[in-house]
Amino acid sequence: MQLTQDKKQRGRPAKSGRDTTQTKAALITSGVEHFTQFGFASSGLDPILKKVGVPKGSFYYYFANKEVFGLAVIAHYDNYFAQKLDRHLCNTELTTEQRLMSFVGDAKAGIEKYSFNRGCLVGNLEQEIAMLPDSHREKIVEVMQGWQRKIAVYLKTICPGAKQEECDLLAEFFWIGWEGAVSRCKLVRTTQPIDLFINQFMKLIQK
Amino acid sequence: MQLTQDKKQRGRPAKSGRDTTQTKAALITSGVEHFTQFGFASSGLDPILKKVGVPKGSFYYYFANKEVFGLAVIAHYDNYFAQKLDRHLCNTELTTEQRLMSFVGDAKAGIEKYSFNRGCLVGNLEQEIAMLPDSHREKIVEVMQGWQRKIAVYLKTICPGAKQEECDLLAEFFWIGWEGAVSRCKLVRTTQPIDLFINQFMKLIQK
Numbered sequence: 001m002q003l004t005q006d007k008k009q010r011g012r013p014a015k016s017g018r019d020t021t022q023t024k025a026a027l028i029t030s031g032v033e034h035f036t037q038f039g040f041a042s043s044g045l046d047p048i049l050k051k052v053g054v055p056k057g058s059f060y061y062y063f064a065n066k067e068v069f070g071l072a073v074i075a076h077y078d079n080y081f082a083q084k085l086d087r088h089l090c091n092t093e094l095t096t097e098q099r100l101m102s103f104v105g106d107a108k109a110g111i112e113k114y115s116f117n118r119g120c121l122v123g124n125l126e127q128e129i130a131m132l133p134d135s136h137r138e139k140i141v142e143v144m145q146g147w148q149r150k151i152a153v154y155l156k157t158i159c160p161g162a163k164q165e166e167c168d169l170l171a172e173f174f175w176i177g178w179e180g181a182v183s184r185c186k187l188v189r190t191t192q193p194i195d196l197f198i199n200q201f202m203k204l205i206q207k
Numbered sequence: 208m209q210l211t212q213d214k215k216q217r218g219r220p221a222k223s224g225r226d227t228t229q230t231k232a233a234l235i236t237s238g239v240e241h242f243t244q245f246g247f248a249s250s251g252l253d254p255i256l257k258k259v260g261v262p263k264g265s266f267y268y269y270f271a272n273k274e275v276f277g278l279a280v281i282a283h284y285d286n287y288f289a290q291k292l293d294r295h296l297c298n299t300e301l302t303t304e305q306r307l308m309s310f311v312g313d314a315k316a317g318i319e320k321y322s323f324n325r326g327c328l329v330g331n332l333e334q335e336i337a338m339l340p341d342s343h344r345e346k347i348v349e350v351m352q353g354w355q356r357k358i359a360v361y362l363k364t365i366c367p368g369a370k371q372e373e374c375d376l377l378a379e380f381f382w383i384g385w386e387g388a389v390s391r392c393k394l395v396r397t398t399q400p401i402d403l404f405i406n407q408f409m410k411l412i413q414k
Contacts, residue, residue, distance in 0.1 A: 037337055042249025117337040126394045127334040130244055130324040140394060173407045176400055177380075180387025187333045187347060193383055200380045200411060 024062045026052040031073035032080075036118040040070055041131035067133045074136065077121045078143040085147065089154045096158045104198050108191040111182065116189045123179035148172050155205060174201060231269045233259040238280040239287075243325040247277055248338035274340045281343065284328045285350040292354065296361045303365045311405050315398040318389065323396045330386035355379050362412060381408060 018026065030051045034043055045066060049059055063069040088094075088103035111118070122140055129137055151171035156162065177197050184193035225233065237258045241250055252273060256266055270276040295301075295310035318325070332339060332347055358378035363369060384404050391400035 039246070039249070039335060042246070119334070123390070124334060126390050127326070127331060128246060129393050131249075137394065144394070169403060170407070172400075173384075173403055176387040176391050176404055177384045178387070179390060180383040180385070183330070183333050183386060183390075184383050186336050187344065187351070193379075196376060196380055197383055200377070204407060204411060 020062070023052070023054060023058075027054060027059070027062060027069070028072055028076045031069060032077050032121060033118075035070075035073060036077075036121045036124060037114075039124050039128050040136070041128045045069075067135060070132070070136055071139055074121070074125070074139050074143060078146065081120075081122075082146060082150070085150050089150060096154075100154065101198070104194060107182075108194055111185050111191060111194075116186050119182045119186050120179060123182055126179065127183075144175060148175055151175070159205065170205060173204075177201060227269070230259070230261060230265075234261060234266070234269060234276070235279055235283045238276060239284050239328060240325075242277075242280060243284075243328045243331060244321075246331050246335050247343070248335045252276075274342060277339070277343055278346055281328070281332070281346050281350060285353065288327075288329075289353060289357070292357050296357060303361075307361065308405070311401060314389075315401055318392050318398060318401075323393050326389045326393050327386060330389055333386065334390075351382060355382055358382070366412065377412060380411075384408060 027048065030048045033051075034048045045056065045059060049056060059069075063072065084106065085103060088106060089099050091099055091102060094102055122143055125132060125136060125140055129140070148168070148171040151174050152164075152167045155167040155170055156164065159167070177200075178194075181193045181197035185191050234255065237255045240258075241255045252263065252266060256263060266276075270279065291313065292310060295313060296306050298306055298309060301309055329347055329350055332343060333351075336344055336347070355375070355378040358381050359371075359374045362374040362377055363371065366374070384407075385401075388400045388404035392398050
C-alpha cells in the first residue's frame with residue numbers, strides 16, 4: 001500500500017495563532033507523548049487533538065489517516081532519539097568508554113522525569129506490533145536497524161580489534177536488552193533494571 | 208484496596224453443558240489467549256466472553272470485575288509458565304547445561320506456533336503497566352520474582368562456586384533480556400532474537 005501525506009488534503013486548518021507547519025508539528029509532538037505512554041492501538045485521536053486544540057475535522061487536513069499520522073510520529077521520535085544517541089556517542093569531550101554511560105544517564109533521567117509512565121515509543125509499539133499496520137512494522141524495523149548501526153560503530157571504536165559481525169550482533173543484543181530494561185523500569189518504578197542491564201552488557205563487551 | 212473473588216456473586220451462570228468451575232476455567236483460558244495477543248488495557252471483555260459463549264451478565268457471576276478477572280488470568284499464566292520452567296530446569300534426563308536450552312526451545316516453538324502474534328503475557332502487561340490497576344503491578348512483580356528465583360537456583364546449580372547475590376542479579380538480567388527478546392521476535396517474525404540473547408547470556412554465565 002502506497003502511503004503519502006501529500007494526497008489531496010481533507011478538512012481545513014485549525015483556527016489558531018499557529019501556522020500550518022507549527023500545528024502539524026504540535027500534533028506530532030502530542031502524538032509522541034500520548035503513544036509513548038499509552039501505545040498506539042488503544043489510543044483514539046481525541047486526547048491528542050484536544051491537547052493542541054485541533055478539532056477532528058482539521059486533523060485530516062494534516063494527515064490522511066491515523067496510520068499515516070503514526071508513521072510521522074515514529075519518524076519524529078526516531079529523529080529525536082538518533083540525535084540524542086549521536087550527542088553522547090560522538091561527544092569528544094568524553095573518553096570513548098564514558099560515552100555510552102553518558103547516554104544511559106540521560107535516558108534514565110528522562111524515564112524518572114516522567115515518573116516511569118513513559119517508556120520508549122519504539123519498545124511500546126514493538127510490544128503491540130500484532131495490532132499495528134504493516135507499514136508501522138516496516139518503519140520500526142528500519143528505525144531499530146539505524147540505532148543498531150550507531151551502537152555497532154561505537155563498539156567498533158572501543159574494540160577496534162573486534163570483528164564487524166561481532167559488533168553488529170552485540171549492538172542488536174544491546175537494543176533487545178535495553179527495551180526489556182526500560183519496560184522493567186516502568187514496572188518496578190526505579191531505574192535499577194537499566195543499571196543491572198548496562199553493567200552486564202559492559203562485562204560482555206570487555207570479554 | 209481489598210480484592211476478593213468471593214464477594215456476593217452478581218449475574219447468573221451461563222446456560223451451557225459446562226459446570227460453573229469449567230466455565231470459570233474457560234473464561235480464564237480465553238483471557239490468557241486474548242491478553243497475550245492484545246494486552247489488557249485496550250481489550251474489552253466481549254471477544255473473551257464470545258469465544259466461550261458466556262453472556263456479559265453471567266461474567267459477573269464468576270468475577271467481581273475486569274480487574275479481578277485480570278488477576279485470575281495472571282495467576283493462571285504464572286502457574287502454567289512456572290510449571291513449564293520446572294519441567295525443563297529440573298529435568299534429570301538432561302545434563303544441567305542442556306536444561307535452560309530445553310526451556311528456550313520450548314518457548315521458541317510456542318512463539319512460532321502462534322505465528323509471532325502472542326508474546327509473554329507478563330511482558331505485555333509490564334509494557335502497559337501505567338494503564339493497569341495497582342493490584343496488577345503488585346501481582347506481576349511477585350510473578351517475576353518467582354521466575355527469577357527459579358533461574359537463580361538453576362544458575363547456582365551450574366555454577367556452585369558463584370555467590371548467591373551474583374546468581375540473583377544474573378537471573379534478573381535473564382528475564383529483562385528475555386522479555387526484550389520475545390518482544391523483538393514479534394517484530395521481526397523470527398526467533399533469531401531469542402537465539403542471539405541466549406547465546407550472549409551463556410557467554411556471561413561462563414565468565
